[in-house]
Amino acid sequence: MTFVFTVLLYLGLCLGRQTLVLAGNPPKPTLSVQSGSVVARGKQVTISCEVTTGAREFRLYKEGGPHPWRTKNTLEATNKAEFLIPSIEQQHGGRYRCYYKTPAGWSEHSDPLELVVTGFYSKPSLSVQARTVVTSGETVTLQCGSQLGFSRFVLTKEGEQKPSLILDSVFMNSTGQFQGLFPVAPVNSSQRWTFICYGYHVASPQVWSEPSDPLEINVSGAVQPLEQSPNISNSKAGSQAQDYTTENLIRMGMSVLVLVLLGILLFESQRSRRPARHTARRENSASVKVAET
Structure with a gap:
């Protein structure tokens, strides 16, 4: 009975957790701008609200504006709703969020999307302190300045x-x-280093000036010849070492050949002496026998 009661209690807890999950709010959507969150004045902007499950009603709101700012309804459940701004202006800069409705209720709000509008003040100037040509590996300081009192x-x-x-x-x-x-x-010479800068007032942080003229930092590639010279010397050293190895092998081969020839000559010399020794022994034994007789 104790085992059965434990199993039933465990199943009840699991079902209770699943019921709480189902009763919770739908997951929050994702808010994005295809062209990027920094947009020039007068451009067309499309803000997309995407969800993992289908929905028929989407809402977009802007902080400090009416709530909701825009509403979009669809006949069939869809995973994305698009909100079009035909020509973006100063009042469109700000922080946006979206949410949607399902049979289970309204979802959580998306993470905020900060939309910045540029082109409302004169452009600042951008320059490199000291010089415009730097060596790879250096840290560069860029100076963005303007006569306007940007914050x-x-x-x-x-x-x-x-x-x-x-x-x-x-x-x-x-x-x-x-x-x-x-x-x-x-900086390094493996990529391009091109920058622009903007200015803005702290009272309107999503309304920026016109962009400065692009500034490209020229990174010196003088390091490359230094990298090539060790490779050249290494190749020369490798070829010299290879030549020395070949010469040593030839010398060792000649030495082995000489030793083999000497061995053959020594063997033949010993072999030629054996018949003479046998003949001398026979003659000595014959003379001994004659003397005895």
């Missing part, structure tokens, strides 16, 4: 969706500019 500057690398660095601006009395100094990790 912060943003540095982005070509080919990357997210900003590389965000820094508070500092006013320089010597130049009369607000600027940010961005240290860039050791």
